Amino acid sequence: MQSSKDAIYSKPQKVDAFSFDQSVAEVFPDMIQRSVPGYNTIVDTIGQISAQFAQPNTSIYDLGCSLGAASLSASKYIQAKNCKIIAVDNSEAMAKRCELHVQAFKANTPITVICNDIQNIDINEASVVIMNFTLQFIDPQLRDAIIQKIYNGLKPGGILILSEKLSHSTQKGNELLIDLHHEFKRRNGYSELEISQKRTALEDVMRIESFEQHKSRITAAGFDDLVHWFTCFNFSSMVAIKS
Numbered sequence: 001m002q003s004s005k006d007a008i009y010s011k012p013q014k015v016d017a018f019s020f021d022q023s024v025a026e027v028f029p030d031m032i033q034r035s036v037p038g039y040n041t042i043v044d045t046i047g048q049i050s051a052q053f054a055q056p057n058t059s060i061y062d063l064g065c066s067l068g069a070a071s072l073s074a075s076k077y078i079q080a081k082n083c084k085i086i087a088v089d090n091s092e093a094m095a096k097r098c099e100l101h102v103q104a105f106k107a108n109t110p111i112t113v114i115c116n117d118i119q120n121i122d123i124n125e126a127s128v129v130i131m132n133f134t135l136q137f138i139d140p141q142l143r144d145a146i147i148q149k150i151y152n153g154l155k156p157g158g159i160l161i162l163s164e165k166l167s168h169s170t171q172k173g174n175e176l177l178i179d180l181h182h183e184f185k186r187r188n189g190y191s192e193l194e195i196s197q198k199r200t201a202l203e204d205v206m207r208i209e210s211f212e213q214h215k216s217r218i219t220a221a222g223f224d225d226l227v228h229w230f231t232c233f234n235f236s237s238m239v240a241i242k243s
């Protein structure tokens with residue numbers, strides 16, 4: 001499917017809070033690849049990790065699926081029999097476009113797209129749950145309950161793949177990571193204006209936490225191990241394992 005170039009913040013404007021609306025859905029593949037370092041590697045590896053942990057006759061959830069990149073990667077790699085992938089996003093524009101993406105690819109493991117809030121979704125008989133840069137957009141007050149629900153819905157041996165932008169504990173360290181990320185965006189063609197307007201738009205919408213905060217929530221929910229498998233600047237991906 002065709003994806004247009006992200007020029008949403010290229011002109012000076014009164015910046016509203018960022019939302020995953022139609023204009024974002026239309027340019028999303030370009031936006032996320034030029035904004036998240038290692039995005040393609042992360043998505044491909046999520047497919048490989050999913051294949052390693054998918055158990056026969058179970059569900060794989062992709063929560064905050066956007067256009068379904070992680071679901072499609074999981075579907076490409078999973079060999080376990082009789083699995084199904086449930087891809088969830090509460091943005092109607094994203095879910096509609098995701099459905100078109102899913103139909104355009106021949107999926108080995110079937111993918112069902114659901115337009116709903118993660119809060120309303122039951123997690124049952126799951127062997128893999130994917131949250132690829134989604135938790136950071138959820139109200140921090142709701143995060144403990146969501147992670148607990150995921151833990152409870154996972155079968156023994158199941159995993160949560162959690163990718164997040166992280167904050168660093170020292171101001172200097174944080175500034176270094178932010179500078180490196182902004183340079184990454186400049187090198188991908190974003191102007192100073194685009195970088196600064198996007199930053200303003202995300203201010204109250206994306207509330208990031210430190211690795212320690214994630215680890216403490218994951219441990220409190222009952223997970224036995226948290227494996228930090230990818231980091232580039234302030235972007236990370238982790239695997240939480242239920243033994």
Ligand code: GEK
Nearest residue numbers: 020064065066069070089090091117118132133137
């Ligand atoms: C990828 N995982 O390409 N319920 C459901 N969906 C939500 C909620 C919620 N409460 N809050 C936010 N979303 C994708 C990328 S993008 C990350 C994920 C980014 C959805 C939101 O609509 C958006 O599609 C997605 O989470 C976050 O592998 O853009 O940085």
